């Protein structure tokens with residue numbers, strides 16, 4: 001089983017990925033938060049820094065792109081191919097209203113015919129470029145099962161099956177469900193059976209038990225993608241590998257002590273990327289909204305963290321927690 005670290009915009013940028021990989025190796029691949037391809041045919045400097053090969057040389061990165069236009073997507077694939085990437089992932093999952101109203105992210109699932117035309121144009125354009133000097137990356141999808149009705153999954157599967165994607169990562173929720181409520185395992189099952197491509201499961205895998213239950217249901221599944229579960233417990237990939245190798249997962253559990261050097265280095269890495277402790281603390285506070293689950297009874301300390309204004313406030317919070 002391969003383990004992929006999910007893309008999480010605002011969290012899993014390169015400072016986080018590198019520091020996580022150093023202290024908690026075990027993810028076979030990381031996906032970048034989405035890069036926007038638009039009519040300017042330029043990525044932002046921050047986006048280019050995030051996928052620059054020299055900022056990702058300790059791990060395997062698959063860059064993710066968000067766009068609603070085939071021409072823009074193919075441009076992005078070429079640029080990323082020139083940087084050396086062999087796979088580019090297309091975002092069909094972002095549920096945010098500003099994205100969806102522009103028919104991007106999960107908004108691409110709203111109109112199946114338009115999605116079909118988009119894929120057709122993408123692969124037409126890619127085919128015309130085949131044989132160019134740079135070998136073009138393969139295309140994978142990260143998709144939800146539909147926009148507003150689980151029945152849409154049937155048509156979506158038919159459409160996807162007509163195109164040569166290298167992998168389909170499925171988060172079995174509708175756009176309208178954002179990231180809450182239970183995932184539709186039965187719809188994932190149907191898509192898994194029907195899709196002709198390698199399929200990856202993503203959604204709500206937070207513990208070794210969650211992953212083992214999934215493996216029982218889908219013994220041939222080649223990979224799972226995990227996001228929030230790895231933020232809540234940074235040792236999760238280590239625990240999963242340990243169990244897979246026949247070891248006692250208890251021997252791989254996270255200790256509070258190993259969190260401190262990880263968090264200190266992450267703070268330092270963010271400080272190099274951003275100007276000022278306030279911005280860095282904003283990032284650390286966001287991460288702690290997940291990490292807090294490791295510390296039962298930490299409500300009071302978390303309140304202090306929310307109020308923390310200076311680095312000294314943050315250090316005092318850390319000393320109390322760890």
Ligand SMILES: Cc1cc2nc3c(=O)[nH]c(=O)nc-3n(C[C@H](O)[C@H](O)[C@H](O)COP(=O)(O)O)c2cc1C
Pocket residue numbers: 006007008009010011032033034064091093094142171179202203204205225226227228229
């Ligand atoms: C804060 C946040 C940011 C996210 N950013 C992205 C993103 O940039 N691209 C993407 O495909 N999914 C994004 N996602 C979705 C995650 O990759 C993942 O599909 C989702 O969290 C469900 O998996 P999990 O239950 O393992 O966390 C984001 C989710 C969250 C909570």
